[in-house]
Amino acid sequence: MPELAEVDYYRKQWNPGLGQSILRVHLNGGKRLFRGSDPALLARQVLGTRLKDSWSSGKWMLFHLSPSSWLGIHLGMTGSLSVGTPDHLPGKHDHLVLYQKKQSLIFTDPRLFGRVNFSLGKESPAWWQALPPSLLSTKVTFSDIVIFLEKRGRSPIKAVLLMQERFPGIGNWMADEILWRAGIHPRRQSGKLSEAEQKELWKQTRKVVRDALRVIGTTWSGPPDSWLFNHRWKDGGRCPLTGCGLVRESIGGRTSCWSPKRQAAN
């Protein structure tokens, strides 16, 4: 499920372990989650470290295990983080468990599309520092967005919103939510939006990010029925603004949902 707000929600699930040492490690080192990393090194190095801090950036999370271990986690499509008892028995899909005195920190991912990046160093790892800036930071401007929309001009706007290099943390439901609010059909060519549409897209992008972080990132309470979110997967779902029937179709390889009354195909 994880897009940026869910990712940050899951990151905080490990907060009970902050300040405490890692006493034991369980991992399924043969799984593709660990591609690019050395799971044996992880298992060895993390012992005795202390969970110091954590951050999220787009769909990535980073955990600092002091003094010098860094654990990057991507949840893929079905990953999640949770806290278990200190003697938690790893389930079939619990691929990494960090045991502490009072609890265990669990990373579960049935489909294995997620990823674990382990590294050592004084500073946060290079891959982390190279991640694109948050859509809410002043480092991303309207002009950056316009340039990107035009560079990817022949792709459907839906596919462009999913490109993490410019829209970090946006996933399938957020992209549909943004386009629905902005009144733009997901199949419109990215380079053919009017200036007014570009502006509305940027405005709604930032709004959906803020709304998601507020509603999902903190409480996991469901979004209100005024969002497309609650209607998009239901057969016979209706647009909360116009009441017309919602349409679902694959665009750019992902199922997309839109309101034909609000979002004209052109």
Add this chain to the structure above:
DNA sequence: TCCTATGTTGTATG
């Protein structure tokens, strides 16, 4: 049995 799933990446094509 077949289809779907809130993600990314390797590969083929233009």
Add this chain to the structure above:
DNA sequence: ACATACAACATAGG
């Protein structure tokens, strides 16, 4: 070299 499209990854659930 660059942009674009899509199969592949692995598993569960309807």
